[in-house]
Amino acid sequence: xxxxxxxxxxxxxxxxxxxxxxxxxxxxxxxxxxxxxxxxxxxxxxxxxxxxxxxxxxxxxxxxxxxxxxxxxxxxxxxxxxxxxxxxxxxxxxxxxxxxxxxxxxxxxxxxxxxxxxxxxxxxxxxxxxxxxxxxxxxxxxxxxxxxxxxxxxxxxxxxxxxxxxxxxxxxxxxxxxxxxxxxxxxxxxxxxxxxxxxxxxxxxxxxxxxxxxxxxxxxxxxxxxxxxxxxxxxxxxxxxxxxxxxxxxxxxxxxxxxxxxxxxxxxxxxxxxxxxxxxxxxxxxxxxxxxxxxxxxxxxxxxxxxxxxxxxxxxxxxxxxxxxxxxxxxxxxxxxxxxxxxxxxxxxxxxxxxxxxxxxxxxxxxxxxxxxxxxxxxxxxxxxx
Amino acid sequence: xxxxxxxxxxxxxxxxxxxxxxxxxxxxxxxxxxxxxxxxxxxxxxxxxxxxxxxxxxxxxxxxxxxxxxxxxxxxxxxxxxxxxxxxxxxxxxxxxxxxxxxxxxxxxxxxxxxxxxxxxxxxxxxxxxxxxxxxxxxxxxxxxxxxxxxxxxxxxxxxxxxxxxxxxxxxxxxxxxxxxxxxxxxxxxxxxxxxxxxxxxxxxxxxxxxxxxxxxxxxxxxxxxxxxxxxxxxxxxxxxxxxxxxxxxxxxxxxxxxxxxxxxxxxxxxxxx
Numbered sequence: 001x002x003x004x005x006x007x008x009x010x011x012x013x014x015x016x017x018x019x020x021x022x023x024x025x026x027x028x029x030x031x032x033x034x035x036x037x038x039x040x041x042x043x044x045x046x047x048x049x050x051x052x053x054x055x056x057x058x059x060x061x062x063x064x065x066x067x068x069x070x071x072x073x074x075x076x077x078x079x080x081x082x083x084x085x086x087x088x089x090x091x092x093x094x095x096x097x098x099x100x101x102x103x104x105x106x107x108x109x110x111x112x113x114x115x116x117x118x119x120x121x122x123x124x125x126x127x128x129x130x131x132x133x134x135x136x137x138x139x140x141x142x143x144x145x146x147x148x149x150x151x152x153x154x155x156x157x158x159x160x161x162x163x164x165x166x167x168x169x170x171x172x173x174x175x176x177x178x179x180x181x182x183x184x185x186x187x188x189x190x191x192x193x194x195x196x197x198x199x200x201x202x203x204x205x206x207x208x209x210x211x212x213x214x215x216x217x218x219x220x221x222x223x224x225x226x227x228x229x230x231x232x233x234x235x236x237x238x239x240x241x242x243x244x245x246x247x248x249x250x251x252x253x254x255x256x257x258x259x260x261x262x263x264x265x266x267x268x269x270x271x272x273x274x275x276x277x278x279x280x281x282x283x284x285x286x287x288x289x290x291x292x293x294x295x296x297x298x299x300x301x302x303x304x305x306x307x308x309x310x311x312x313x314x315x316x317x318x319x320x321x322x323x324x325x326x327x328x329x330x331x332x333x334x335x336x337x338x339x340x341x342x343x344x345x346x347x348x349x350x351x352x353x354x355x356x357x358x359x360x361x362x363x364x365x366x367x368x369x370x371x372x373x374x375x376x377x378x379x380x381x382x383x384x385x386x
Numbered sequence: 387x388x389x390x391x392x393x394x395x396x397x398x399x400x401x402x403x404x405x406x407x408x409x410x411x412x413x414x415x416x417x418x419x420x421x422x423x424x425x426x427x428x429x430x431x432x433x434x435x436x437x438x439x440x441x442x443x444x445x446x447x448x449x450x451x452x453x454x455x456x457x458x459x460x461x462x463x464x465x466x467x468x469x470x471x472x473x474x475x476x477x478x479x480x481x482x483x484x485x486x487x488x489x490x491x492x493x494x495x496x497x498x499x500x501x502x503x504x505x506x507x508x509x510x511x512x513x514x515x516x517x518x519x520x521x522x523x524x525x526x527x528x529x530x531x532x533x534x535x536x537x538x539x540x541x542x543x544x545x546x547x548x549x550x551x552x553x554x555x556x557x558x559x560x561x562x563x564x565x566x567x568x569x570x571x572x573x574x575x576x577x578x579x580x581x582x583x584x585x586x587x588x589x590x591x592x593x594x595x596x597x598x599x600x601x602x603x604x605x606x607x608x609x610x611x612x613x614x615x616x617x618x619x620x621x622x623x624x625x626x627x628x629x630x631x632x633x634x635x636x637x638x639x640x641x642x643x644x645x646x647x648x649x650x651x652x653x654x655x656x657x658x659x660x
Binding site for chain 1: 624
C-alpha cells in the first residue's frame with residue numbers, strides 16, 4: 001500500500017516522505033491475520049495461542065506497557081479497537097488509556113472512532129504532559145482503525161485519490177453488508193470497488209499520521225522521538241477466494257509495513273522480521289534490558305539481527321464441510337518459503353514466494369523442504385495442550 | 387499569581403463566613419458534614435476544618451454514603467484523610483438493597499425482597515414495577531442508595547443542619563439559590579437545613595483554590611476525570627489530562643455514562659468477524 005514499498009497509487013505521500021530518516025523493513029510478517037491474533041505479537045512479543053484460547057488477553061501475558069511502566073517510563077495508549085479494549089484486559093500497565101468505549105461514536109455502524117478523534121485525544125494529553133516538570137520519558141501507542149471495514153471513507157479523502165467514486169456512505173454500507181460481510185466475490189466490479197474504498201482509507205490514515213507528526217513538531221518533541229509505524233494485518237480482495245480478514249495466512253493478510261523513524265539508523269532492511277520483534281525493539285530504544293517473556297528480538301541494530309524465520313497462527317471458525325468449528329491454522333516462513341498448516345482439513349501447503357508471490361501453486365507434495373519446515377512448525381501446533 | 391491567591395482567599399473568606407454563621411445558628415452536636423471524597427465536598431470539608439482550627443472547636447461529625455459501585459481510589463483517599471484529619475466519619479450503606487441484589491451490580495432486585503422501609507421509599511417515588519436493576523445511579527438506585535441513606539442519617543443522628551459541597555454553576559441552580567436551604571419535614575423526610583458554604587465557587591475557582599492552598603484531592607482527577615460519582619457512571623473526560631488543565635469553560639462538567647458490556651459486544655460484532 002505504501003509508495004515506499006512500490007505502490008504507485010500515491011496513497012501514502014506523507015509516510016513515504018519519512019523514508020530518508022527511517023529504517024524501512026521490506027519483509028515484515030504479522031503473527032496473525034486479525035487483531036486478536038496479531039496484537040499479542042505487537043504489544044506482548046508473543047503468539048496468539050501461547051496460552052490456548054482465552055477470551056481476551058491472557059492475564060499472565062505481560063504487555064509492553066507493564067514492562068515499561070515498571071522501568072519508570074510513562075505509558076499512554078490511544079486507540080478505538082474493541083478487541084484491544086479494557087473489557088478484554090488490554091488496559092494493564094498504561095498510565096493513560098483511551099479505548100473509546102465510553103464515547104459515543106460518530107456513526108455506530110463504524111464500531112470505532114475515526115483517526116482525527118484519536119489524534120485530538122492524543123494531542124490533548126501530550127500538550128498537558130510535555131509541560132510537566134521532571135517528566136519521565138514516555139511511550140505512546142496509537143492505533144488507527146480507519147483502514148477497516150465497513151469501508152465508509154469521507155468524501156474529502158475520496159476526492160484526494162479516487163474522485164470517480166460517486167456512491168454515498170449509505171451505499172458503501174450496503175456494499176459492505178451485501179458483499180463484504182457475505183464474503184461474496186462473485187462480482188469482480190464490487191470487489192474492485194471495495195478495494196478502491198480501502199485504498200481511500202489508506203490515504204486517510206496517511207493524513208492522520210501527518211497530522212500527528214505535525215503535533216509532535218509543534219510540541220517540540222519530534223526531534224527527540226522515535227516512531228515505529230506498522231499494521232496488525234492486511235485485507236483480502238479475492239486473492240484467495242475471500243474478502244476481509246478471516247483465518248487465512250497468505251501474504252495479503254500477513255505482509256505488513258514496518259518502519260522505524262528517527263532512531264538514527266536509516267536505510268532498507270530486507271531481512272525477514274516479525275511483529276514479534278517490535279516490543280524488544282522498543283526496550284532497546286529505551287536502553288532497557290530484554291524482557292524474559294518477549295519472544296522476539298530487537299530489530300536494531302539491523303546488522304546484529306539474525307533471521308530465524310517467522311511464525312503466525314489463527315483460529316479457523318468455519319469448517320470446509322460447513323458449520324462452526326474451532327480449528328487452528330499456522331504458518332512458518334523461512335526466506336522465500338512459506339509453509340501453512342490447516343487443522344481442518346489436516347492439510348499442509350508450501351509456497352515459494354520468489355517464483356510464486358501470489359501463493360497460488362502449492363508445492364508441499366513436491367518440495368524437498370516440506371519435511372524440514374514441518375519439523376519446525378509441528379511443535380507449535382496445539383502446543384498448549386500437554 | 388498573586389492576584390489569583392488573593393481571589394481564592396476572598397472566596398474562602400466568604401465560605402468561612404457562612405460556616406461561622408452556621409456555628410452561631412446551630413449547636414455543634416446538631417451539625418454534620420456530607421463528604422463524598424469528590425472535589426466539591428472535600429473543599430467544603432477543608433474550609434470547615436480551617437474554621438474549626440482557627441476558632442478552636444471540634445470538627446462536626448462527617449457522613450459519607452457508600453453507594454456500592456465505588457472507585458477504590460476514592461476509598462483510599464477518604465481513608466487516608468479521615469485518619470490524618472481525625473474525622474468522626476460514619477459510612478452509610480443500604481445493605482438491604484445490596485443483599486436483595488445478591489451483592490452484584492446490574493442484578494435484578496425484586497421489590498418484595500426489600501425491607502419495609504425501602505418498599506415504602508419506592509412507593510414514595512411512585513415506583514410501581516415489581517423489579518428494578520441494581521445500579522447506583524438509576525432513578526431507583528439513586529433514591530435507595532443515596533437519598534434514603536441521607537435521610538436516615540439525619541434521622542438517626544438527630545441532625546438539624548448539614549453542610550454540603552454544592553456549587554451554583556455545577557447544579558445550574560437558581561442564581562439566588564441560598565447558602566441556607568430549609569427542608570420541611572415530609573413523609574420519610576426529617577426536617578433539616580442544608581448549608582452550602584462553597585456555593586459561589588466556579589469549577590475554575592475551585593481548582594485554583596486547590597492549587598493555591600495545596601488542598602489534597604483524589605488521584606483520579608489527575609487522570610482525566612472531571613466529575614466523580616459511581617464508578618460505572620463516571621467516565622474520563624480527557625484521558626491523561628488533569629481536570630484543572632481541561633477546557634472547563636467550554637465543556638460540561640458532568641461526565642457521560644460509561645458504556646456497558648453489551649454496547650461493546652455490539653461494536654465487536656459490528657467489526658464483522660465475530
